[in-house]
Amino acid sequence: MTSNVQPLPPLQIGEYTIPVPIIQGGMGIRVSANRLASAVANEGGVGLIATVALSLASKHYKKAKDYYRANILALADELEMAREKSPDGIIGTNCMVAIRDFEAMVRASVENGAQMIVSGAGLPLRLPEFTSDHPKTALVPIISSLRAARLMARRWFKLYKRLPDALVFEDPNTAGGHLGAGRSELYSKQHSMEQVLPELAEWSLKEYGDEIPIVTAGGIWDRADIDHALDLGAKGVQMASRFVCTHECDAHENFKTAFLKAARGDVVIVDSPAGLPSRALKTPFIKSLFGGEEVSEKCFASCLSACRCRDEEKAFCIAYALHKSQQGDMKEGLIFTGSNAVRHTEIVHVRDIFEEITGQPSPMRS
Numbered sequence: 441m442t443s444n445v446q447p448l449p450p451l452q453i454g455e456y457t458i459p460v461p462i463i464q465g466g467m468g469i470r471v472s473a474n475r476l477a478s479a480v481a482n483e484g485g486v487g488l489i490a491t492v493a494l495s496l497a498s499k500h501y502k503k504a505k506d507y508y509r510a511n512i513l514a515l516a517d518e519l520e521m522a523r524e525k526s527p528d529g530i531i532g533t534n535c536m537v538a539i540r541d542f543e544a545m546v547r548a549s550v551e552n553g554a555q556m557i558v559s560g561a562g563l564p565l566r567l568p569e570f571t572s573d574h575p576k577t578a579l580v581p582i583i584s585s586l587r588a589a590r591l592m593a594r595r596w597f598k599l600y601k602r603l604p605d606a607l608v609f610e611d612p613n614t615a616g617g618h619l620g621a622g623r624s625e626l627y628s629k630q631h632s633m634e635q636v637l638p639e640l641a642e643w644s645l646k647e648y649g650d651e652i653p654i655v656t657a658g659g660i661w662d663r664a665d666i667d668h669a670l671d672l673g674a675k676g677v678q679m680a681s682r683f684v685c686t687h688e689c690d691a692h693e694n695f696k697t698a699f700l701k702a703a704r705g706d707v708v709i710v711d712s713p714a715g716l717p718s719r720a721l722k723t724p725f726i727k728s729l730f731g732g733e734e735v736s737e738k739c740f741a742s743c744l745s746a747c748r749c750r751d752e753e754k755a756f757c758i759a760y761a762l763h764k765s766q767q768g769d770m771k772e773g774l775i776f777t778g779s780n781a782v783r784h785t786e787i788v789h790v791r792d793i794f795e796e797i798t799g800q801p802s803p804m805r806s
């Protein structure tokens with residue numbers, strides 16, 4: 441293949457040189473599991489297995505009391521299968537601070553060979569402690585402000601004498617899933633990539649030289665978006681929604697079809713039982729929720745540290761609703777999405793997306 445597209449610079453995170461500076465964002469409850477993560481890693485990006493509630497569609501989960509142990513076993517399986525499919529790629533996990541088995545998921549990640557842990561939905565202040573026996577694993581917190589970035593870097597250095605290997609800035613105005621800004625702050629310039637990314641890049645360079653590359657997430661779709669992000673100071677991007685409509689995405693076909701059918705106005709903000717706003721697709725579930733109907737089972741997995749469904753019997757069971765959509769049930773299923781949901785027009789291979797962006801075959805195959 442000959443191409444006029446300029447090569448993208450590789451991204452260095454800790455000891456890993458990522459040939460194509462794209463991290464596939466973790467998508468919970470088995471939307472990004474071994475198939476998607478290995479496909480992305482085989483194209484020269486970083487593939488992330490999202491660890492939250494991985495057990496629910498696994499052979500290890502039979503009933504609620506198995507839930508935490510089954511999550512560990514399911515994660516070990518996913519990491520093993522991803523590694524088999526991508527022996528040379530960079531495979532990591534996404535671990536959410538807000539889940540009750542955060543520490544167990546982090547420990548299971550490193551014990552089963554994750555090369556990177558990307559961690560958000562709260563500040564992963566103790567991440568280096570949980571991974572101290574595996575110093576090669578790159579640790580990458582997700583933050584939404586310069587203030588949070590400063591806090592993470594200072595705290596880790598003071599307590600653990602180490603810095604984040606990179607930081608993912610997630611723009612709450614465009615990203616999918618749980619958002620790092622309150623409802624009233626959404627869509628303000630103050631939290632936007634255009635405002636925060638250059639501040640972060642300047643801070644990181646001034647304070648730490650090249651040691652903490654900034655990766656940006658939210659609303660990144662094509663090469664023009666990546667070039668824009670690099671111009672603003674990012675060294676790489678994290679993309680999630682773009683990878684949903686791929687053959688390799690681990691969710692049910694109905695989940696992908698919902699994106700293909702999405703129209704303008706179908707991306708909405710929902711209050712999650714975790715107490716954070718989240719961005720989701722308007723499925724029949726959302727219509728029922730907004731209509732004030734009873735929408736889901738009672739808490740059955742006790743997955744979140746703080747949960748309005750479990751603790752106050754309000755809201756809905758998010759694990760149940762996300763699991764249902766992953767299984768293809770749109771009536772009871774909640775689908776997270778970034779603002780770009782409506783841009784999908786067909787189901788493609790991960791390879792097609794990378795070749796469109798880089799204009800080259802995967803560096804992993806050369």
Ligand SMILES: Cc1cc2nc3c(=O)[nH]c(=O)nc-3n(C[C@H](O)[C@H](O)[C@H](O)COP(=O)(O)O)c2cc1C
Pocket residue numbers: 464465466467468469471490491492534536559560561582610614615616617618657658659660678679680681682775776777778779780
């Ligand atoms: C279906 C879906 C599930 C997600 N699940 C998680 C998750 O489990 N943990 C997390 O940290 N972020 C999660 N996210 C956020 C993404 O990892 C990513 O940072 C964000 O969506 C980037 O924006 P984009 O979708 O516009 O590319 C999710 C996003 C989507 C679309």
